[in-house]
Amino acid sequence: MSDHESRREIDAPLRADIRTLGNALGEAIQRYGGPEVFNTVEGLRQRCKRLRECTERQVDATPEEQARIEAEIRRLDEEITDLVNGCSLERAIDVIRAFTIYFHLVNTAEQYHRIRRRRAHELSEQSTPQRGSLSALIDFFKQNNLSAEAVQQLLNEMSIDLVFTAHPTEATRRSLITKSSQIAHLLEIQDQQKTMTPREHSRWQQQLEGTIDLLWRTDAVRRVRPQPIDEVKMGIYYLDEILFDALPDLYSEFEELLQQSYPGVTVPSFLRLGSWIGGDQDGNPYVSATTMHTALRLQREHIIEQYRTSIEKLAAEFSQSLSYVRITPELQQSLDYDAQCMPDYDHELGPQTALEPYRRKLSFIWKRLGATLDRHNGNVAYQTAEELHRDLLLVRDSLRENGEEALTRGRLGRLLRQVELFGFYFVALDVRQHSERHARALAELLQVTGLCEQDYSQLEEAERLRILEMLLRDPRILTRPGLQLSEDTWHILRTFQGVKQARDEYGKRVITCYIISMSHSLSDLLEVQFFCKEAGIDDLPIVPLFETIDDLHACTQILEQAFTHPNYRAYLRNCQDQQQVMLGYSDSSKDGGILTSGWELYEAQLRLTELGKRHQIGITMFHGRGGAIGRGGGPIYEAILGQPPGTIHGRLRITEQGEMLSFKYGLYEIAIRNMELVIAGVARSSIPDEHIIETQVHPRATEEWRNTMQLLSANAHKRYRDLIYNDPSFLSFFEQATPILEIGWLNIGSRPARRTRGNTIEDLRAIPWVFSWMQSRYVLPSWYGVGGALEEFIGQQPESLGLLQQMYRQWPFFRAFLDNLQMTLSKADMHIAQHYASLVKDPALRDRISHTIQEEYERTRSLVCQIVGGKELLDTAPVLQQSIKRRNPYVDPMSYFQVALLRRLRELGGPLMLDREAEATASTEEKERMRLTYAVLLTINGVAAGLRNTG
Known part of the structure; x- marks a missing residue:
């Protein structure tokens, strides 16, 4: 069988799924849009498909054939344009919606096919595990004769953070994402129940049609711009629905695979999740210390409720009776203590539960978590997640002592890992702010307190450093109630006070670091150190973010100064001599182009690694990768293997952009696959050269x-x-x-499109820059x-x-x-x-x-x-090639519509969106502008879904 035939056979189930979903959508279009909409969709689809076929034939065409093909392309182009221009606005909107929904269905089918192929790979008798899988990683360990001690050391030294951001927020509304998840579930049912009865198949078909009907009736465009808390809730959705179980299950799978080849090797919790959602203040005036605390409170509520649900299930399961089991003295002591602290609840549990020690202990834990959720004081509420973890360990150790090892590996083992990973805050936050905001705040503070007559923000670097050294040596606190400061300066001060409060309340790990956007000099770092000192913080990692080509050139010089500066070096000692360095893919690419950005990032990492060795400081690279290629996106496993050898050392932080969350974490199996790719890439890149047999594993x-x-x-x-x-x-x-001017109306994030009010390319953020060119x-x-x-x-x-x-x-x-x-x-x-x-x-x-x-x-x-x-x-890459070819004929109609609608909208004066009250009194022309704006936004959503990229 040829490679082409083999690929067609592998993809046959995917093509069948797409046909099934496409047919169901076609029926929905006819039911709700009518035959005119359906016929327009079909007419555009067929012509765009033929046009694509013509362009593909041009590659090998003779000069005579070229002329005929070009004539055919012109004819088809005119027919498509005429069809689009001949649509009324209402019909155009329905046609655009039809193509957009089609892409949501195709995206779901392709996602599910990835899951299908992963399962097929695991079930097959092939000797070669899937590329980038944990099985392939363990095979790599064995091929290079790594001892159990070497593997354990590697795992102990690994530290990986996947950090969710909100920019841009997923262009697809959550309502559509949940329905896509339902469709993936239906495809899974169809796969697993190959012999459905007629009644089961009828019910399955009804569910599919009902979900697609709901997709048709759901507005794809957000009418209201999301607020930061809306973005926090979106992040919690993925944590709640997918990652709460997927992440510990990934650890469990890794442990089981390792035990087969490396008995006794344990897997520490080296992969964690982080978030900027609620903590990223750079250019977003709507994010504050209050936002950060609200995000943490919401996350706390969700994670404790998750624990309570898990405990409830465990209590129902663990019905062992004292007639048949014995428990450890330590567990008995804890039961006596709980009964003493909660006598009323102990009485409520009743005499039967007294004979079931594990159920009784878990019930006490459930009650204590309720008190923790309500923030009760006293001996009942848990003060820290470590206390909860110790209670669960008592249960586990007692089960092990009595030979019930199997029970410790299931739901209980997962819960122990979850508490270890998520604590009482679910996901730790990073805080980020622009360097200029710190300089301006400090300038005003120095002026108001009389410590500096000159404008600090206008001083040369040497003079800034002199002032900062004086401030860092001074034990006094400058900020005090009653100072007449601007709201901008108070915003900065309240942020650091909020960070201190959050770390005191939730533990130091709850705020991972403080990131300085557009870091240009040592003073940028020392300013943040000063504000930390003012708030009573002495060990929060300070992370410079180098974003432009010039800053990537200068980053080692800046950090060389920092590492030799007595004040900053003393601060680093409090951070265990560890320094994170964030590298900006988006802005460096926008600043210097994709090739220069990629190369300067590569070179910077080599220089930074050498600098860290010289000063005996551990450097962790924080990669600010976007979703699109223009912002550093692309396959993550290959990207990690492509990093300079010797620069990872098991430690890596990577941003996971909001636009990619549904694609990478919207389905349980896909989330596991993405996380294992990161683990495999980091582990493989971090094995010391002396352990490597194959010379080309770490090619320099x-x-x-x-x-x-x-x-x-x-x-x-x-x-x-x-x-x-x-x-x-x-x-x-x-x-x-x-459509750069229209994209700002799409409401895909709470953050403005520009850093400042200027109208230059420099002022424009990288996300809308890339998004508009993609459109x-x-x-x-x-x-x-x-x-x-x-x-x-x-x-x-x-x-x-x-x-x-x-x-x-x-x-x-x-x-x-x-x-x-x-x-x-x-x-x-x-x-x-x-x-x-x-x-x-x-x-x-x-x-x-x-x-x-x-x-x-x-x-x-x-x-x-x-x-x-x-x-x-x-x-x-034939799989990717076919995916893009499969999509293009369906993306093209939306592009034709977008151009036609943009032309009409701009002739009327540009986008207009009014609230419902103003809409009622709008003129005819204003109403047309509003409807055209809505139609353009629909096309933007549709093209993004088709190309699977926003910014």
Whole structure:
């Protein structure tokens, strides 16, 4: 069987699922939208599919065939445009909704197919475990003859944090996400019950149709911008519904697999979850110390309720009687203590429970958790999660002593791990703020207290450091009630006071670190250290975030100063001589282009690791990766393996962007798969070289490879900056040829799209920057500048192409970069992008810039194919290639609609959204603008669902 035939057989169940879901959607469209909507959908789908087939035929066409194909493309393009322009606004909205729902269904089917393939792999008799799986990792340990002691040491030294962020909030509403989960469950039922009775199949069909009907009747667009607490609740949804069980189950699976090859090796809780949701204040005026405490309170309530539910189930299960079991003296002592503290509840439990010691103990634990939830004082409520953990250990140890080992590994073992992982706060928060906010607050504080006559924020770095050293030596506290300070300054002071309060109330681990966005100098770190001192905090990790290309260049110099500065070094000792360094993928890519960003991040990590060794300080890299390739996204396992050798050492923090949460954590099995990929990647990258038999496991870049990357980076950087920042007309093209001005109305997050009120590309955040280019199908930030750099390099020496091909085969960093480039180039479409360019009013500007972009795209696509090998993009990744090809004919109609609607909306004056009261008195033109705005937002949601990317 050929690879193509094998792939078709593997994907046959997926195609069947898509047909089933598509047919059910078609029936719903006819029921609610009517035959006109259905016929329009079908007409657009068929024509867009044929248009795609024509463009694919162009690759191998002769000149004569090219002319015929181009004529056919023009004809189809006109027919699609006429169909779109011929739709009334109401019919257009229904057609857009139909395609959007289709993508939610396809996304769900593809997600479930991943689960199906994982199960099939585990059930098959293949000797090779799935790539990136825990089984494959353990096989790797064995192949390299790692001893049990070496494996245990590696696991003990590992520390991984997956940190959820809210930006951008998932564009898909939670209502749609939960319905997608229901559909995945129905697909699973269909898989597991191959022989459903007619009655069972009828009920299954009714449930499917009912869920799709609800999808049709659910508004895909948020009418109200989410508040930070809405985002907190969205994060809690994933924790509650998926991760509370998935994370401990992943540990259990790892332990079971290890015991088969490495008996006695234990798995510490090295993988944890973190969050910025409720703590990220950078550029978000709606997040404050109050938000942080509200987030922690909500998380506390949810996690304690989760524990109580688990305890209740355990108590129902553990019915052992004293007639048949004995318990340890320690457990008996704890029962006596509980009965003394809770005599009324002990009486309520009754005499039967007195004969069932495990049920009785668990009932006392349940009662104490209730008191903890209500924040009761005294001897009943737990003061810390460690107290709860000790009580559960008493139960476990007593069961073990009496030979009931099996009971300790099930629900009880999971609960012990959950308490260890989630504490009484569910997920620890990071706090983040922009460096300029600290400088301005300190400047005002110094002025009001009379400690500095000059404006601190305008001082040179040397003078700032002198003042900060004085402040850090001074034992006095400057901030006191009654100071006449601005609200902005009080906001900063209250944040640090809030951090101190949260750590006192929930434990120090509840606030993981304080991140400084746009860190440019040592004074940025010392300012935060000063505010920590003011609040009475002396051991909160301070994390500089280096985001621009210049800052990535300067990061080691800044930290060299910090590590040799007596005040900061003393502070680091309180943090166990550990320093986190956050690296910004989004802003560095927006600042310097994708190739330069990737290379500067690589080089910075090598320099930082060497710096840490020199000063005997442990460096943990915190990767601020986005969902889209233009913001550092891409397959996580390959990304970790592509990091510079020797820079991870088992310690890694990674952001998980809000837009990717449903994709990566929306289903239990998918969540486990994503987390095991991270574990496998970090573990494999962290095994010391002396344990590695295969020499290519940790391949180091040769001097020739690094020199090549340096040349490519400098060239790509210049090309990128020349177009994006040095062409004064580019901003005008960007604002007209993409929906950047309309995206701000989509309500996909509580944070404003710009850091400041300026109207430059520099002021724009990376997320809407990438999002808008993705919508217009240019996908420009993910590839622009690379093709020209490659062409110039190859043109200088004929053998250069062979060198690049060697780098692709042998260097994981370069391979991951080019594979991501293939993916993003496949999602770009210059034919569709030209329709967006038609929105640019100045013909000369439109033609000049669109021609420049298109030439660079063709150049990049051609050279990438030559380097990686293959006639088409992604020939090396057929699963992904087919997924993108399967989607494109369905994304295209929404792009045609978006261009037409943007043109009409802008002619009327641009977006308009009014509340219901104002809507009632709106003019006819205002109502049309509102309806057009809604339709445009629908297309933005639809294209995002189709391409599976926002920003």
